[in-house]
Amino acid sequence: MNLDAKIPEGPLAEKWDKHKFNVKLVNPANKRKYDVIVVGTGLAGASAAASLAELGYNVKAFSFHDSPRRAHSIAAQGGINAAKNYQNDGDSVHRLFYDTIKGGDYRAREANVYRLAQVSVNIIDQCVAQGVPFAREYGGLLANRSFGGAQVSRTFYARGQTGQQLLLGAYSALSRQIAYGKVKMYNRTEMLDLVIVDGQARGIITRNLITGEIQQHAAHAVVLATGGYGNVFYLSTNAKYSNATAAWRAHKKGALFANPCFTQIHPTCIPVSGDYQSKLTLMSESLRNDGRVWVPKTVEMAERLRRNEIHVNDIKEEDRDYFLERKYPAFGNLVPRDVASRNAKMMCDEGRGVGASGLAVFLDFSEIIKRIGADGVSQKYGNLFAMYEKITDEDPYKQPMRIYPAVHYTMGGLWVDYNLQTTVPGLYATGECNFSDHGANRLGASALMQGLADGYFVIPYTIGDYLAQTPPKPVTTEHPAFKEAEANVRAQIQKLMSINGTRTPDDFHKALGHIMWEYCGMARTAEGLQHAKQEIQKLRKAFWSDLKVVGVNEELNQTLEKAARVADFLELGELMVDDAYNRNESCGGHFREEYQTPEGEALRDDEHYAYVAAWEWRGENQPEVLHKENLVFENVKLTQRSYK
Amino acid sequence: MAGSNPNAKPMNLTLKVWRQKNRQTQGNIVDYQVRDISPDMSFLEMLDVLNEDLLRKGEEPVAFDHDCREGICGSCNLFINGRAHGPEPGTTTCQLHMRKFSDGDTITIEPWRAEAFPVNKDLSVDRSAFDRIIQAGGYVSVNTGGVPDANEIPIPKSIADQAFDAATCIGCGACVAACKNASAMLFVSAKVSQLALLPQGQVERKTRVENMIAQMDKEGFGACTNIGSCAAECPVGISLENIAILNREFLAAKATSNNLA
Amino acid sequence: MSWLSNALTSSIGRKIIMAVTGLFLCSFLVVHLVGNLQLFKNDGGAAFNIYSHFMGTNPIIRTLEIVLLLGFAFHIYEAVALTGKNRAARGSQGYVVNHIEQNSPWQSRNMGLLGTVILIFLLVHLYNFFYRARFGELDPDINNNADLYTLVVSSFHQWWYVLLYVLAQVALCYHLIHGFKSAFQSLGLTHRKYTPFVTYLGYAFSVLVCAGFAAMPLYFFFLQ
Known part of the structure; x- marks a missing residue:
């Protein structure tokens, strides 16, 4: 597989503008003929759903919460970065770009990061216009603070609840489109599979968490904004429901998973x-x-x-x-x-x-x-x-x-190109669920920035490019691929319910978390990772033979929900271990004890590992196949990060 | 492995928990015993212990809503010993810790009760009425892009702070649950006053409050009679002053808007 | 005018009617109290009877009487309507354990009960004084005014009547403690500078007015 990141030609600072000009546009009258599914309604999802609906697309948005306002974006405390340079302290788009690339230990794609820094300024404007009550100075202008080791004050904040305020802003924009009927909102509905028709993402299979009803939904494109997978570790700062299921099942349908071992502690x-x-x-x-x-x-x-x-x-x-x-x-x-x-x-x-x-x-x-x-x-x-x-x-x-x-955060995620499209045409990934902008380590106050950049300012352009090349004919769930995907989902639920063993989903989840934290946490070794791989495989086997789930599918059944998510974590955990084992260097959140400087600092190997490791699913219990996207740095010099 | 307080003794407790199969069926209180509860546990971790016990015994665990477990997502919503989010002021259920209880205590746990919040199952309720109220007007109608620079309109710090205080509402519904009248006025007022205070909210100021109140009434919430239970139980301290602002906004809007409906 | 009826039957509209009628009734209380203070004048009731004669015959007062009656009617009607709406909102399944007393004052939750006590008192009160003064046969006093004073004095020598009076004033006091400041809240008349003053004024008003009314039967029962 050839991983083409589709990075536009030209100087770094002009790529995005050029690209925006080059993308195809959908005729305004035709926009209402396209349906887009957005899974997840946190910062990245709600902002995408609202913006796409404003453009005229018909959006179906899905959240497993009882309301979009509960997504875990809400818990972000510190702030959001933007290269506004309101403080006159030397900030610029280029500096934010440089800090992010360096902070990510040179494992992120230059063009994506530069675009992120560029649109960061629009985010603040947008949020203020929505009525987000950012902190202000006595003169009435916006306040900034320095955050997470940045040498400039570029972080906008709303006391210790910035994520909450930004999410409620995106939620309000989404609510407005729901009221207009441009977004059909499905709360308490979990995506359990991706449907691919003729090689293109054409829909999803969902389960209504209250009634257990399994449903098919068709659309011209699917956007995943389903967050990170930090809960593989069982204990994390993620919310209890945060999970990898949607992203992982998309992975199993062909979307490559990039840099899974990059976890932020x-x-x-x-x-x-x-x-x-x-x-x-x-x-x-x-x-x-x-x-x-x-x-x-x-x-x-x-x-x-x-x-x-x-x-x-x-x-x-x-x-x-x-x-x-x-x-x-x-x-x-x-x-x-x-x-x-x-x-x-x-x-x-x-x-x-x-x-x-x-x-x-x-x-x-x-x-x-x-x-x-x-x-x-x-x-x-x-x-x-x-x-x-x-x-x-x-x-x-x-x-x-x-x-x-x-x-706390997972920098890895579904591999996406410059357009945020995964390796499955028509399937996009935004926010924490993609891998694109933070390299091996994310800087403080950059997660909110990325989620909103993707949703408000990137996806609306790039998805149009794809849709413009798709005929505006109605899509339906007629295709046999829908039936097949639904049958698979039903079979899995049936299997989880019927094992009737002795151990609870939480029990397995804790055991997995323990293995991950011990061997694939803050410090990793080749030996430990090999051991972890075996342990996870054993645990997965035990899971499928000794799991206990009670109740029925046709009701709110939180044990069943959990079991399905743990099943996915048990596979993803192994891939994380594989990825960590493969990466014979230390960088950012990935610290291999074998690779450190005499002072104990992370030792990168740019010659051999300046690439994105994108993994391809090859079937149950089959080793995944590694594809490499080489990272080219034309605008920054790779140096040893030093904070001495 | 004790946490902060090495002298804290584990507790045994009796739980009286509301069990209800689904929206259509009647529910009832069921008694459970939980043992060896550490005072350092959160209330929800105590329920986790109960649920793991039940599951191992082949019984159905108690369904309850929760997610972030750090007091901000607004998912958790338990009525504990006759109080919304339990006895501690300014605390969500997930931030309530077992050290606030004593060995041998009996704890009654019920779902939020209100006609507008039907029970899904056990302790989980449907709060989508809140979403519909926001959809009726709890936003500023600006599309993505094409907005002025963020610093174009200065906002006095005191106004921004006041708007922020209102905007911190987590939408948990404790105000409705605690109110004798099951009124959602504190929730609605938090959003209305946030946007009424800010310059960005001025354009739709009148229609917003009119539409949100109409939706609130349509959802079947009660009317505020200024009892104050809502603000007393609000885990994030939304103040009653917001309701006064809401009343004022409504009165002014009805008196001066061009809306004839 | 559907906008007006829509506004006034909305949950806030009803509160506003409660508040406006409530404050209007408060103003009536002041007038009523001030007038009745003439009972304390040691002139055998002459001044009081002149006053009551004036109140019973002046056309402006007679018109305001109708307004007052409407004030009561709306206040009561809205109270009943709100109570019904609120009871329905609470739902059929109540809490098994509810410690609402830990988060709110008693009188705020029991305005209906307090109001009912006041209403019962009011009916007795109206029958005994208003009805008999207006439609009954009262003997003339020395100025040839109807001698309401004597009726008042004789009524206030009956222990059960005094008790009813005093209890009603206690109920009224609690009703006002909540109602007075609540009216300002409902009308949105709050401000961080003035609201504390309104709160104190509410307490003072409630206690003084009710103590003033309660003083009358007690004065005649114990001192005359």
Whole structure:
């Protein structure tokens, strides 16, 4: 298979404009003759559905939530980047592009990232026009902050709830189109398969989560905006329902899956407190602007702390190791996420971790509290501090927070070309569910940017190009491919319901998560990955012989939903391990212990691995086939990332 | 493996849980025992424990809505011991922790109750009425593209902050669940006042409030009688002042709009 | 005019009618109280009877009487309509356990009950004084005005009547504590500068007006 990214010719800064001119347009009168399916209505999906409907296409939008407003985009806290340069501090489209490429450890496609930086400015305009209440200065203009180690202040925010406000903006645009009848919204409906007719995506099979009804839906094109797959790890900052099913089933129908091993581990999460833990809660990265990360200098002191023999506040200044400030004097506590996470893990591996489990480091606010007072801190971080106290029963105004890295975001996803089209013609992927813009590591406040860029400003152009080349004839579910796909879906549900074993879906999911975290988490080795592959295969076998699901298909059955998602995670997990094993280098979120500098930093191998690893499904229990898209860097010089 | 409080003892609890097969059937309270509940668990993790137990025994787990489990998606919606989202102020169900309960407690768990929120199953209810209210006008009608620069219209910080406070509504429905009248006025007012405060919302200011209120009434929600339960139970602190703004907006719109319907 | 009826029968429209009629009735309370304060004048009821004669015969007052009656009628009608609508909205299946008392004041949830107590009182009150003054045969006083004063004094020497009166004023007080500030809320008359003042004024108004009315039967029962 030849992976053609379809990157337009010409200088980087002109590619998108040129491309917009070159794409074919659909005649306005013809637009209403095209149906487009959008699966997922988070930032990327809602913005795409609304924008496409505004253009005149008939959109069918699907969400497994009870309302589009509940998508996990809502939980993004920190902000959204845009190269507005409102602060006059030297930002530009090119700088945002450069930071994103560098932050992604040179594993993203230049042209896509440049376009992202270009349209970032339109996003802010669009959101403000929708009534998104961004933070403002006293003069009434928009406020910005520096975020996640950026050297400029380009992050727009709405207190600690930026994702919520942006999602509600996109949701309102979507709601408007639902009211106009241009979008038909299917809530509590899960996509379970993709239908391909004559090599082109022509529809999906869904299950109504309340009635269990299996339905066929046909359209001229399908857009997947179904989010990331971080829940492979069971414990992550993702929402409980976040899953890979739609993307994975599209993969099994021919869409290549790119860079699955690139997972982002977020450094500032509330540590695990027990086996019952169902999810992890993120403490916004913005806390690292003012919090100082440390562990005790000696293992002995950390042990005494863990045994509750001493209190954290009793540890003297000279006995504290502010390891990020020590190792990275230039960036200090603001090093990128992967670096901060890995260093926290190193400290815990050395035995200097804190908390009952020893898997935590301190994030200390005593200095800023001294400087601006508890009230000042409360104004900046009040909601985060309150949330921390609710969860841990500890008061972060009085003692340092305990934090530990947790799975947060997946940079990998369905392979897409410049048009965001997957390897299946007519199937598009937007937002976190594609792989395109963040390389091996995503910068803070860039996920919201990408989701909205794809949905508002990219897909409306590129999908038109495809549709213009598709005859405006009605599509129906008559084709046998629909029947066949539905039969497969029914067969799988039947199979899940009939095993009647002893272990619950959560039980398998936790076991998988444990394997993934141990061997394919923050640090990976060839040996560990091979072991993990075997373990996952064993677990998958056990799943299909010992799973327990009760109830019926024809009702709300959350166990059945979960079982189907875990089945997909069990396959995707193995692919992640394969990908991590294949990539003999360390870059961004992918850290192979064999490949590191003497100081323990990630060691890239640009000569052999400056490519996108796109995997092709070849059938149940068959090894997937690797296809490579070589990354060409014409506008940046590949350097060793250094934050010293 | 204890979390923050190494002295916390595990608890045994009696749960009285509303079970209902589907929208058409009658439901009833069923008693369950859960054992060894860590005080560091969240309320939903406690229910996870119950559900895993039930599933292993071959019984059907209790259906309940939840997703982000960090208090922002608005999915979780349990009426716990006679209170929306339980006894803690300013807290969603998912952020309620078991340390707020004691060993031996009996906890009654019910779904939101309102004519406009029919029960799907057990503790899961249908809140699509909220979506339809937003669809009636809870937006600014701007298409993608062709909008002015974000800094073209300055907005005083105090106004932006006030709009933000209203905009933080998570749409969980606790206001309706807690209200004696099952009124959705706090929910509606949050959106109306957010957009009425901002310059971007001015163009459709009158039609918005008229249409949203009409839809709210059509959905079968009750009328506000200024009791205040809604704001007291709102997990994100949407204030009653928004309802006053809503009333004012409605009155002004009805008195001055060109709408003759 | 369908827009008007649509507006007034919407849930907010009904609240607004409740608020407007409620505030109007509050103004009536003030007038009624101020006039009746003449009961305390130690002149054997002469001033009070002049006042009641004026109230019973002045054409402006007689017109306002009809307005007042309409005010009561709308207030009660809307209350019944809202209660019905709200009960239907709550649904047939109630909560098994509901601790609504933990999130709201008692009087706010029981305006219907309080209003019913006030209504019963009002009927007794109207029959005893208004009906008999207007349609009954009262003896003339020394100024040849109908001697309502004597009827009032004799009524206020019956313990059960005094008790009913005082209880009704307690109910009215709670009704007003919620109703007064609630009316401002319903009309959207809130402002961070003035609303705290309205709240205090509401409390003061409720307590003073009701204490004033309750003082009358108590004064005659215990001191005269």
